[in-house]
Amino acid sequence: MTQDDFCQPSSEWYFIRVELTVTDVNDNVPDWSMVPVPYLAVVAPDAPAGSLVYKLNAQDGDEGNNGEVEYFLSDGGDGRFEVDRKSGQVRTTGLPLQRDREYLLTVVAADRLGSRSAPAVVSVVAGARPPQFSNASFTIALPENTPEGQPFLVTPAVSFQNKPISYSLLINPSSLFSISAETGEISLTRPIDYESDQHRYLLLVRACEGQDSMSSAAEVRVVIVDENDCVPEFLQSIYSKDGVPETVTTATSLLQVSANDCDSEENAELTYYTLSQDFTISPHGTIFPVGPLDYERPNHLYEFVVMAIDKGEVPRTGTTTVRIRMANVNDEAPEFSQHVAAVAPASFNWLIFWQRAGKIGEAGSISHAHQHPQEAQSSHSQYRTFVSEDAGPNTLVATVLAKDPDGDGITYKIANGNEEGNFVIDSQKGQL
Numbered sequence: 001m002t003q004d005d006f007c008q009p010s011s012e013w014y015f016i017r018v019e020l021t022v023t024d025v026n027d028n029v030p031d032w033s034m035v036p037v038p039y040l041a042v043v044a045p046d047a048p049a050g051s052l053v054y055k056l057n058a059q060d061g062d063e064g065n066n067g068e069v070e071y072f073l074s075d076g077g078d079g080r081f082e083v084d085r086k087s088g089q090v091r092t093t094g095l096p097l098q099r100d101r102e103y104l105l106t107v108v109a110a111d112r113l114g115s116r117s118a119p120a121v122v123s124v125v126a127g128a129r130p131p132q133f134s135n136a137s138f139t140i141a142l143p144e145n146t147p148e149g150q151p152f153l154v155t156p157a158v159s160f161q162n163k164p165i166s167y168s169l170l171i172n173p174s175s176l177f178s179i180s181a182e183t184g185e186i187s188l189t190r191p192i193d194y195e196s197d198q199h200r201y202l203l204l205v206r207a208c209e210g211q212d213s214m215s216s217a218a219e220v221r222v223v224i225v226d227e228n229d230c231v232p233e234f235l236q237s238i239y240s241k242d243g244v245p246e247t248v249t250t251a252t253s254l255l256q257v258s259a260n261d262c263d264s265e266e267n268a269e270l271t272y273y274t275l276s277q278d279f280t281i282s283p284h285g286t287i288f289p290v291g292p293l294d295y296e297r298p299n300h301l302y303e304f305v306v307m308a309i310d311k312g313e314v315p316r317t318g319t320t321t322v323r324i325r326m327a328n329v330n331d332e333a334p335e336f337s338q339h340v341a342a343v344a345p346a347s348f349n350w351l352i353f354w355q356r357a358g359k360i361g362e363a364g365s366i367s368h369a370h371q372h373p374q375e376a377q378s379s380h381s382q383y384r385t386f387v388s389e390d391a392g393p394n395t396l397v398a399t400v401l402a403k404d405p406d407g408d409g410i411t412y413k414i415a416n417g418n419e420e421g422n423f424v425i426d427s428q429k430g431q432l
Contacts, residue, residue, distance in 0.1 A: 028061035030069045030109035030117040036134045039122040041090070042160040049094025053081060054122055056088030058109035065112040074119065075106040081124065083107060090122065097126040130216040131157040131165055131207040137219040138205075144194040145227045151185035155218060157207035164209070170217060171204035177222075179205065186220065194226040195262045228312030230262040232270055234320035239306075243327040246295040254279075255287040259308035259318055266311040276304035279324070287322065295326040302326070334410055337401040338383055397423065400430040 034057050041054040060067040071088040073081065080095040080103065090105065097103075103124045109117040134156045142152055157165050167184040169177060179186050184205070201222040208215035234257060241255045248254070261268040272285045279302070281287050293302070302324040309317045385398040402410055411427045425432045 025062075025066075028067075029115045030058040030060045030111060032109070032117060032120050033057050033059050034120075036132060036158075037136065039120060040129065040132050040160075041122060041124045042129050043092060043097065043124055043126055045097045045099040045126045047092050047097065049092055051092045052089055053092060053124055054090040056083065056090065056107055056109070056120075056122075058088070058117055060111050060115075062111065066115075068112050069109050070112075072108050072110065073105060074108050076104045076121075077124075078103070081105055090124075100125065100127040128214065129160050130214040131159050131209060133157045133205075133207060133216065133218040135218065137221070139221040139223070141223045141225045142192075143225050143227050144192055144197075145229060146188060146192070148188045148190050151180070151187045153186045153220065153222075155179075155184040155186065155205045155207075155220065157184065157216065157218075159209050161209060163213075166208050166210070168206045168208070169203055170206050171202060173201050173203075176201065177203060192224060194224050194264065195230070197224065199224045226264045226267055228263055228267040228310065228314060228316060230267070231316045232259045232261045232308040232310055232318030234259040234306075234308065234318055236320065238321045238323065240323040240325070242325045244293065244324055245327050245329050246293045247329050248289055248293060250289050250291065253286050253288060254324060255322060257281070257285040257287065257306055257308075257320060257322065259285075259320070261308075261310050261316075261318075263310065263312070269311045270308045271311070273307045273309060274304055274322075276302075278302055279304060279322075281306060293324075293326060295328045297326070300326045300328075334402045334404040336383075337403070397432045400425075400432065402430070 034055075039054070043051060043053045047053075056071050058069050058071070060069050069088075070085045071083050072085065073083040073090075078095070080093055080097055081090055082093050083090055083105075088109075090107075103126070105122045105124060106119050107122060108119050138153060138155055140153050146152055155167065157167075159165055165184075166181050167179050168181065169179050169186075172178075176189055176192065177186055178189050184207070186203070186205075201224075203220040203222065204217050205220055206215055206217050236257075239255055239257050244254060257272065259270055259272075261270055271283045272281045274281045274287075276290075278290055278293065279287055280290050285306075285308075287306075304322055305319050306322050307317050307319050309315050383398050383400055387395065387397050391397075400412060402412075404410055412425050412430045413427060414423060414425055423432055
């Protein structure tokens with residue numbers, strides 16, 4: 001059978017179910033899981049043999065025999081304590097205990113194949129000992145907008161004598177914090193502001209079993225976290241630039257805007273944007289034209305909004321107004337009011353007019369007739385008029401009108417066609 005045979009409709013296919021069983025490898029060691037740390041216990045000095053002192057517990061991530069854990073006492077205790085291999089219970093052996101003495105027991109946990117945990121030390125006092133906090137120290141990140149009176153941390157402690165515990169603050173910077181004597185819950189006494197208050201506080205919490213009784217203390221580190229509660233503010237409510245020539249290029253920096261944000265880190269990092277179709281802005285606030293600008297726009301003014309947006313998880317936005325006022329550049333030639341390719345008598349006198357407004361404009365022409373017309377074409381802007389052959393001096397023949405798109409002033413003159421000096425034109429009014 002060839003390879004092509006498998007692609008033919010007549011080919012027969014067989015499906016086989018394959019099951020794979022992954023076997024466990026003893027690649028994990030037992031890991032202690034008792035809390036709190038350090039491992040502390042008490043026992044009565046006169047405790048009888050077999051009295052429960054502490055319960056060891058370790059976890060092994062393997063399965064089967066690889067994950068079954070046994071416990072061993074490797075050192076310490078002077079023979080006064082023993083460890084049950086299966087349950088991990090630490091009990092007294094019955095040998096006398098010295099009152100108020102601390103016994104340090106070193107224990108290990110191992111699986112059936114001999115993988116051993118790191119040694120752990122259990123401290124046992126034959127008598128009373130102070131309360132133990134659930135953590136040797138506490139650290140918490142506290143958002144600046146946390147309301148006063150709202151608990152943000154609990155510092156529980158256990159009494160080895162099973163007595164009620166009372167909590168208090170031994171160190172309380174600026175009396176900014178309070179603690180519940182019954183529960184150990186810590187809260188603020190007033191709102192806190194990241195921008196005006198300090199950012200780190202060290203508290204010392206005391207747990208006491210009663211007046212003039214044993215007590216212990218734990219440090220609490222409070223780190224104030226900035227919330228994105230500040231809106232970016234521009235240094236100016238309006239930025240303006242006057243006298244920008246309309247010939248400015250897209251590589252020209254026109255204006256620099258700047259905003260501040262009183263937050264910190266990413267909450268204070270700003271990027272600038274604009275929705276203007278005529279201008280663009282760099283991420284750092286520099287404004288450039290997108291393309292050619294035009295003086296001949298309403299009020300010769302471009303006005304648009306620039307936004308500063310921070311990088312907070314919920315971004316905040318500040319805005320300002322930018323006004324760009326244009327300066328005229330004489331880049332447009334004047335235009336006559338009539339653009340007609342007229343038919344005129346061949347015997348007409350032609351007068352060609354040029355407009356002047358810093359630039360010379362298009363040619364204009366005026367024709368006048370004395371006899372029957374013969375057709376002739378003109379490509380200039382043309383005014384058609386008739387005048388009597390016996391017209392005297394100062395007879396108004398025609399008035400020409402032109403406009404300059406730049407808005408510059410216009411003057412008129414006769415360029416040619418008046419070789420005999422029969423006509424004059426008013427340079428300001430365009431009257432011929």
